[in-house]
Amino acid sequence: MDKGHALILDDEADIRELLSITLSRLGLQVHAAATLAEARQLAGARVYDLCFTDMRLPDGNGHEFIELMSRQYPETPVAMITAYGNAEAAVQALRAGAFDCVSKPVDLNVLRNLVKTALKLRAERAPGSAQPEPRLLGDSEAMQRVRATIVKLARSQAPVLISGESGVGKELAARSIHEQGPRASGPFVPVNCGAIPTELMESEFFGHKKGSFTGAHGDKDGLMQAAHGGTLFLDEIAELPPHMQVKLLRVIQEKTVRAIGGRAELPVDFRIVSATHKDLARLVETGAFRQDLFYRINVIELRMPPLRERRDDVLLLANRYLDRLAPEWSINRPKLGQDAIDALSRYDFPGNVRELENILERAVALSDGDVIRASDLHLTPRTGQQSAVPADPMLAGTMTSHLAASSGTPAVAPPSPHRDGLETYIDSLEREAITKALEECRYNKTAAAKKLGITFRALRYRLKKLGID
Ligand SMILES: Nc1ncnc2c1ncn2[C@@H]1O[C@H](COP(=O)(O)OP(=O)(O)OP(=O)(O)O)[C@@H](O)[C@H]1O
Ligand SMILES: [Mg+2]
Incomplete structure (x- = not known):
């Protein structure tokens, strides 16, 4: 069974022999x-x-x-053997x-x-294997650079930290890295670290055994087991509480997990891709994020440029x-x-591509004709002056709550202590009026x-936004 050829570079005969035997058993022809x-x-x-290469060599280094x-x-993946x-x-x-490291x-x-993943790279390059259509659109130089970087990153197993403002496409980038890499046929498991209640986090991440705590009625796999063979996407990684930071670090080092109440x-085996809209380095300085974990997840940083730094893309994205x-x-x-x-x-798109999408969706919903005019866009003035009470409460509710709902942070409006209360209030008024009209x-x-005195489109848009079926 010829699965391919491997090259081992190590000055220790023992290691060469051990690797040779193991790789031969896996069907590889070995050269040392x-x-x-x-x-x-x-x-x-x-x-x-x-x-495979060792670090220190008699006539140089790995x-x-x-x-x-x-x-x-x-095209050839090289793994480093480290102490x-x-x-x-x-x-x-x-x-x-x-490509990866083994200790x-x-x-x-x-x-x-490691061998299994590396050999998939070869299958991927084989003629006839189609590359998926890029998810990240845009012809700007910045976007072309991002796509080119992703192609390179996808081949390696290095942990990647994707940074960038809200709505720039961090999750899309993570999915692209997964889909263009050797783990594409494995699962892509997104985890929003800010959305899991702290007390459930351990069980969600690592799974649990039956009876390990009140309510554990059966064995349950965690997200880490679910990501086996694929990619674990840790979104909003800055929100990971300290005790989970320690546990994650251990998983990265040991490449093993233990379910709550489990012995073994x-x-x-998964690749870790993380994302944050926060300045993680700064959180390390203030002590909110562990330095050692930051070092391990931020091996390579992929910065997603905000939309205002690639204005050329706006029209293309809008039309698509x-x-x-x-x-x-x-x-x-x-x-x-x-x-x-x-x-x-x-x-300026403070909420980036997601904001652009929301602006268009709203414009289409609220305009009657087939042509979208500037006035349909309801763009907030760049100066940031905001009227305290919106002139049209229905519209204001639409604008802000929809944006806030689809993203962790409000995309347009600067956060203000009263805003959330007002939004919820407006939403509830809207919901009440719509439900009443529907019933009648x-x-x-x-x-x-x-x-209600609104168009059919506008009603459908609001139903969707408020989650009314
Ligand atoms: N380059 C792009 N091409 C096409 N669609 C894009 C692009 N960038 C972002 N989008 C779209 O914008 C929306 C937001 O993208 P995504 O969820 O990946 O952003 P994000 O950076 O993860 O945002 P957040 O920080 O709020 O989680 C999605 O609907 C996504 O499809
Ligand atoms: Mg996201």
Whole structure:
């Protein structure tokens, strides 16, 4: 069974032998080198599907080998063998372009998973394997750079921290990294670290055994087990409470998890991609986030540029969104009037792409014609002056609560202590009025809309926003 060729570079004969035996058992043909010079020669002789290198070598070091390979044979994954507990070496190797790291003594399970993932890279490059259509749209230079970086990042197993403001596409970026990498056929498990109640977090992350606490009626797998073979996406990582930060660090180091009430440490194999809209480095300085965990999850940072730094993308994104919206709502494809185009290209989008989508959705819902005018967009003035009481309470509720609901932080309005109360209040008024009208019209939406003095589209939009069925 020829699964491919592997190259091992280590000056210790014992390690070479152990790796050779293990890799042969996995069906690989193994070539071994004791020095950088030998490895260089072997690398020139044929194509390898996977390489391993030690850190210290008699005539150089592993980094030189990684650099050589990524320069001359960028398709070949190179894994670094590091000393146990040497996080710094592992992080450095990954930053230099290593595919992954294994620590000595080599855990056979970890090694097997690594080989499995690495060999999938070859299958992926095989002719005929289609690349998924990019999720992140935009022709701006900044966006092209992001996409190119993602292609590179996707190949490695290095933990990535995606940073950027609210609504810039951090989750889309995480999904792209997963889909374009060797774990694409495995699960993508998104976890919103800010949304799980602290007391449930451990059980949600690690799972539990029957009877381990009141209410644990059966065995339950956690998110970490669910992500096995795939990618664990830790969204809003800054919200992870301190005790979970410690536990996550352990999982990263040991690559095993133990369910609550369970005895065994079970091996797990997933790639970690995290995201935050906060300045995590700053939280490390203030002590709110552990330095050691930050170091491990932030091996490579991917910064998603805000929309106002790539204005060229606004129109394209807007049009693609309208293309999508029209069939969904069974309406004619709305067009953007020139005045709307001008207004959009001047606007700053503090809530980024999500805000753009919300603005368009609202404009389509509230305008009657097929052309969206600047006045339909209801853009907040850039100066940030906001009238304390909105002129049209229904519209104001629509604007702010919808944005706040779809994102952790209000996208448009600066947070104010009274805002949430007002929003909830307006929402409840709206809900009451709509429910009443629907009841009076025997749930005929067209009639209810008429009664409320709004268009059918506007009613449908509000029903969706308020979650009324
Ligand atoms: N480049 C892009 N191309 C197409 N759609 C995009 C792009 N960027 C963002 N979007 C869309 O914008 C919305 C917000 O994206 P996403 O949820 O990935 O942002 P986020 O950075 O995770 O936001 P938050 O910080 O609020 O969680 C989604 O509907 C997404 O589809
Ligand atoms: Mg998000």
